[in-house]
Amino acid sequence: MEQVYLDHNATTPTDPEVVEAMLPYLTGSFGNASSVHQFGRDAKVALENAREQVAAVIKCRPAELYFTSGGTESDNIAILGTAYQYRKVKNHLIIGATEHHAVLEPAEHLKSREGFDLDILPVDNEGRIVPDSLTDRITDNTSVVSVMLANNETGTVQDIEPLARITHQYDALFHTDAVQAIGKIDVDVAALDVDLLSLTAHKIYGPKGVGALFIRQGVKIAPLFYGGGHEKRRRPGTENVAGAVGLARTLEIAQKRLQDDYSRMSELAEYFIDGVMGKIPDVHFNGSRQHRIPSTVSLSFEGIEGESTVLSLDIKHIAASSGSACTSGVTEPSHVLMAMDVPPILGQGAVRFSLGRSTTREQLDYVLTELPPIVEHLRSMSPIYKSIKQ
Ligand SMILES: *Cc1c(COP(=O)(O)O)cnc(C)c1O
Numbered sequence: 471m472e473q474v475y476l477d478h479n480a481t482t483p484t485d486p487e488v489v490e491a492m493l494p495y496l497t498g499s500f501g502n503a504s505s506v507h508q509f510g511r512d513a514k515v516a517l518e519n520a521r522e523q524v525a526a527v528i529k530c531r532p533a534e535l536y537f538t539s540g541g542t543e544s545d546n547i548a549i550l551g552t553a554y555q556y557r558k559v560k561n562h563l564i565i566g567a568t569e570h571h572a573v574l575e576p577a578e579h580l581k582s583r584e585g586f587d588l589d590i591l592p593v594d595n596e597g598r599i600v601p602d603s604l605t606d607r608i609t610d611n612t613s614v615v616s617v618m619l620a621n622n623e624t625g626t627v628q629d630i631e632p633l634a635r636i637t638h639q640y641d642a643l644f645h646t647d648a649v650q651a652i653g654k655i656d657v658d659v660a661a662l663d664v665d666l667l668s669l670t671a672h673k674i675y676g677p678k679g680v681g682a683l684f685i686r687q688g689v690k691i692a693p694l695f696y697g698g699g700h701e702k703r704r705r706p707g708t709e710n711v712a713g714a715v716g717l718a719r720t721l722e723i724a725q726k727r728l729q730d731d732y733s734r735m736s737e738l739a740e741y742f743i744d745g746v747m748g749k750i751p752d753v754h755f756n757g758s759r760q761h762r763i764p765s766t767v768s769l770s771f772e773g774i775e776g777e778s779t780v781l782s783l784d785i786k787h788i789a790a791s792s793g794s795a796c797t798s799g800v801t802e803p804s805h806v807l808m809a810m811d812v813p814p815i816l817g818q819g820a821v822r823f824s825l826g827r828s829t830t831r832e833q834l835d836y837v838l839t840e841l842p843p844i845v846e847h848l849r850s851m852s853p854i855y856k857s858i859k860q
Contacts, residue, residue, distance in 0.1 A: 472787070472833075473787045473788075473789065474787060474788045474789065474833045474836060474837060475789045475826070475828065475829075476788065476789060476790045476823040476824060476825060476826075476829065476833075476837070477789045477790060477791050477822075477824055478673070478765060478824040478825060478826035478829075479622050479623075479650060479673065479765075479766055479791070479822065479824035480791060480824070481672050481673065481678065482672060482673060482674060482675045482676075482826055482827075483675065483828075484672075484675060484676060484677050484716070484720075485675040485676070485719075485720060485723060487719065487723060488675060488676055488677065488716050488719045488720045488723070489677075489716075491715055491716060491718075491719040492677065492712040492713070492715050492716040493712075495513065495516055495711045495712035495715050496712045499512045499513060499516065499711075500513075501513035501711075502708055503516075503517045503708075503709045503711055504698075504699075504700065504708070504709075513709075513711045516711055516714075516715055517537075517709050517711050517714050517715075518532070519715075519718070520537075520711075520714040520715045520717065520718035521535050521537070521714070521718075523718035523719075523721065523722060524682055524714075524717060524718050524721055527652075527657070527721045527722070527725055528648075528652070528657050528658065528659050528667065528669070528684060529659060529660055529661075530659045530684050530686075531687065533687065534659075534684055534685055534686060534687050535682055535683075535684055536682060536683045536684075536685060536701045536702070536704055536705050537680065537681075537682050537701060537705070537709060537710065537713070537714050537717075538680075538681050538682060538683050538705055539679050539680065539681065539710070540670040540671070540672070540678070540679055540680060540681035541570070541572055541647065541649040541668050541669065541670035541673075541681050542572040543681065543683075543705075544647075544668030544669065544670070544681050544682065544683035545570065545572035545573045545576070545616075545645075545647055545668050546572065546576050546694065547683055547691065547694055547704070547705065548573075548614075548616065548645040548666040548668060548683060548685075548691075549563070549565075549573060549576040549577055549580070549614065549616060549645065550576050550580070550692075550694055551691030551692050551693065551694060551704075552613055552643050552645070552666070552689075552691050552692075553580050553586060553613055553614060554691075554692035555613075555690050555691050555692040556613040556614075557586075557613075559613075560610075560611050560612060560613035560642070561585065561586045561587060561611065561613065562586065562587040562588075562589070562609060562611040562612045562613065563577055563580060563581075563586055563587070563588050563589070563612070563613065563614050563615075563616075564588075564589045564590075564591060564604065564607055564608060564612060564614075564615045564616070565577045565588070565589075565590060565591070565615070565616045565617070566590070566591045566593065566599055566616070566617040566618060566628070567590050567591060567592055567593050567599075567805070567806075567809035568593055568597050568618070568621050568623075568624075568626070568805070568806040568809050568810070569616065569617070569618055569647065570618060570622055570647055570649070572647070572668075573616050573618070573645075573647055574805070577616070587611070589607040591603045591604055591607065591617065592809065593626075593809050593810055594810070595811055595812075596626060596757060596758035596761070596810070597621055597624050597626035597756075597757055597758060597806065597809070597810050598626060598628060598629075598758060598761060599617060599628055599633065601629075601632045601633055601636060604633055604636050604637070605636055608636060608637065608640050608642065609640065610640055610641070612637075612640055612642040613642055613643065614642060614643045614644075614645060615633065615634075615637045615642055615643070615644050615645070616644075616645040616646070616647070617633055617644075617646060618646060618647040618648075618649075618650075619646050619647065619648040619650070619651040619657065619662070620648070620650040620651035620654070620655070620762075620763045620766075621650065621757070621766075621806060622649070622650045622766075623756075623766075623768055623804060623806045623807070623820075623822055624756050624757030624758075624762070624766060624768045624806060624807075624810075624822075625650070625757055625762040625764070625765070625766025625767070625768070626757045626758045626761060626762055627651065627655070627758070627761045627762055627763060629761075630644075630646050630663075630664060631661065631662055631663050634646075634662060634663040634664050634665075635663060638663070643665040643666065643689060644663070644664050644665050644666070645664065645665065645666035645667070645668070646662065646664045646666070646667050646668070647667075647668045648667050648668060648669050649668060649669055649670050649673055649681075650673060650763060650766070652669045652674060652721070652724075653673075653674035653675075653720070653721060653724030653725070653728070654674070654724075654728075654731070654732065654735075654763050654765065655728075655732070655763065656728070657669075659684055659686070664684075664686075665685070665686045665689050666683060666684060666685055666686070666689065666691075667683070667684040668681065668682075668683055669681055669682050669683075669684075670682075671713070671716055671717040671720050671721075674720055674721070674724050675720050675723070675724070675827065676716050676717050676719075676720030676721075677712075677713055677716045677717075677720075679710070679713060680710050680713030680714060680716060680717050681717070682717065683705075685704070691704060693705070693706070695707065731827065732764065735763075735764040735765040735825055736764040738765075738825055738829055738831065738834060739764045739765060739767050739825060740764075741831065741834060742767060742823065742825070742834045742837070742838070743755060743767060743769070745834065745835075745838040746769060746838065746841065749838060749841075749842045750771065750841065750845050752771070752772035752773065752858075753769055753770065753771055753772070754769065754770040754772070754812075754816055755767075755768070755769060756768035756769065756770055756807060756810065756812060756816075756820060757810075764825075765824055765825040765826060766822065766824050766825075767822070767823045767824070767825070768807075768820055768821070768822045768823075769820070769821055769823070770807075770812065770816040770817070770819040770820045770821075771819045771821065771845050771848075771849075772815065772816060772819055772855065772858065773815070773819065773849050773852045773854050773855025773856075773858055773859075774819055774845065774848040774849055774852050774854075774855065775792075775818050775819060775848075776792030776818060776819055776820045776821045778848050779792070779819075779821050779844060779845065779848065780792045780821060782847075782848065783821075783837075783840070783841070783844065786840045786844070788836075788837055788840060790821050790822060790823050790824075791821070791822045791824070792820060792821055792822070802818075803816075803817025803818050803820070804817065804820070807820055815854065815858075823837075
């Protein structure tokens with residue numbers, strides 16, 4: 471059996487068409503976009519074309535788009551850059567409870583090491599933020615609110631616009647991490663009403679190590695790096711021209727395929743969820759059936775650890791991921807599932823299957839044959855499962 475890759479939320483293979491678009495800028499047109507000679511000018515033209523293409527996708531001005539090394543860097547610049555910019559007048563931040571570590575950790579750093587106040591917005595059982603919880607916490611002292619558009623573990627999609635609207639009533643800035651949404655659903659900065667938005671290429675068939683941050687015109691941020699005039703001093707460093715070209719091309723392709731991929735992913739995911747639920751008892755779906763990125767499927771198998779399921783699947787050449795982070799030998803449920811009030815016993819049993827363009831019904835059928843005996847075997851050795859079932 472071929473390998474079945476169901477971990478597209480971790481990363482994706484780079485589309486050969488994207489590689490092809492990038493190649494000239496790694497070889498013949500290798501110039502530094504800051505150089506004044508022909509090599510530099512060629513690189514600069516490619517970089518600015520890429521900027522225009524990416525801007526067109528999220529419907530911002532090219533001048534509002536800054537290339538970065540990916541989602542983590544964009545999130546860090548957004549959180550730290552805004553917090554530092556306004557720290558003399560405002561020192562309160564608010565983030566969602568299910569944010570990616572790239573938002574969570576800079577925010578926690580500001581709180582624990584730099585004297586900022588941090589509030590975390592709770593989510594409901596589907597991972598959705600209730601707008602009232604923001605109204606309850608936001609004050610005139612709030613400088614930035616950050617809530618992700620789509621969650622990487624569950625695929626839950628937030629209603630961003632109402633949250634951004636509340637935020638703006640308090641003269642605060644709104645950031646969204648759109649890494650898992652871009653190229654999968656429509657992402658429009660005006661409709662979302664956000665001031666900052668992070669994206670990356672490698673989750674949507676682009677290269678690793680390149681992303682972008684949208685910063686609305688007029689929004690001030692303190693730079694985190696110094697050393698050059700690149701990206702208007704907000705992100706100095708020789709531009710990754712080939713990467714920017716790759717990001718632009720991959721987004722163009724994703725936009726063109728958006729509707730088709732969305733319906734195909736929905737169909738495959740429903741087929742898979744129904745298949746698993748029909749064949750295996752005591753399985754729970756994590757997330758929102760209604761507000762979600764269809765390709766992300768998080769399922770909890772009662773009584774066994776997600777990590778064990780993932781390792782057993784790997785032996786059968788199936789790549790998935792467990793929702794839990796293994797810390798010092800003890801598997802802790804992820805902060806995402808805990809925030810959703812998923813009982814720890816189920817949180818530990820979570821497995822994330824993330825489908826992608828290469829996923830076929832035949833592959834899912836293979837998983838549907840291999841998974842039930844794996845779960846049954848692990849449960850037969852699980853004292854926890856036996857105790858629940860008695
Ligand atoms: C992957 C991911 C990131 C980090 O992006 P990188 O480009 O890998 O640094 C940030 N946020 C979310 C939601 C992600 O899924």
